[in-house]
Amino acid sequence: MTQEWQPVSFDFLRPDWREVPSHIRAMSTLRLGGCSVGVYGDERGSGGLNLGEHVSDDIAAVVANREKLNASLPSDVIFLSQVHGNIVVHAENLLPGICADAVVTSTPGLVCAVLTADCLPVLFSDAAGRVVAAAHAGWRGLASGVLQNTVLEMRLKGAGEIFAWMGPAIGPEKFEVGQEVYDVFTSMDKNAIHSFVKITSDDIVGGGQKYLADIYQLARNILSSVGVCDISGGEYCTVSDKQKFYSYRRDGVTGRMASLIWIAAGDLPNGLSV
Structure with missing residues (x-):
């Protein structure tokens, strides 16, 4: 079981993968506990932990947020x-x-990280705790093979059995997509039809067939196809939970959260140790 540890001064999510070795550290930040304000702040009117430099936030706030994370x-x-x-x-x-x-x-000690605000972050560790990875998987990345490529690179580094944790992303009741997204995935895998729910014509705005897509299930299917069967996470919806998460689909202009993983070795800063 992963050993307890606590980063300083901000809230975060910890993966619920109990079989990963104790020296693997992983987390996903929330929108809470930083210096950003306005649309980049938190829902309570306090500072937000926006970590994206490319979203038009005050760069000094982003630098301060990144320093807090680091x-x-x-x-x-x-x-x-x-x-x-x-x-x-x-x-x-x-x-x-x-x-x-x-x-x-x-x-050991090198941090793998991705930024998201609706796209799916996936963190990986092998069973021995010798290889870790982080992937940013929106629907385009999923369709182009980002998860398969990540698993391949881990195996080239010697990874055996691989565990995956799916961090906070847009949920299946909020991820409306068009026919082209449905066609991309179902053309690659006929079983992908089970990851889509057709929206009735009365519910469609602007015409054209629309679907609700389950990005978590699409990712599970892809991971399973390359031999990653121990998959956890996938219970959050960034769009629905405005208090915890930034969401591009919900807000347009918004911040970014980070999902991070690393191999701990020896004594670490701020009292973290293996």
């Missing part, structure tokens, strides 16, 4: 420049501005 980590986060694609990079070679949607490492 103070609880073994190394400063280098965030990806996410493009809704399928490129996976190695944290050992990561530089600011690299375009990718997933990052993997086998080096």
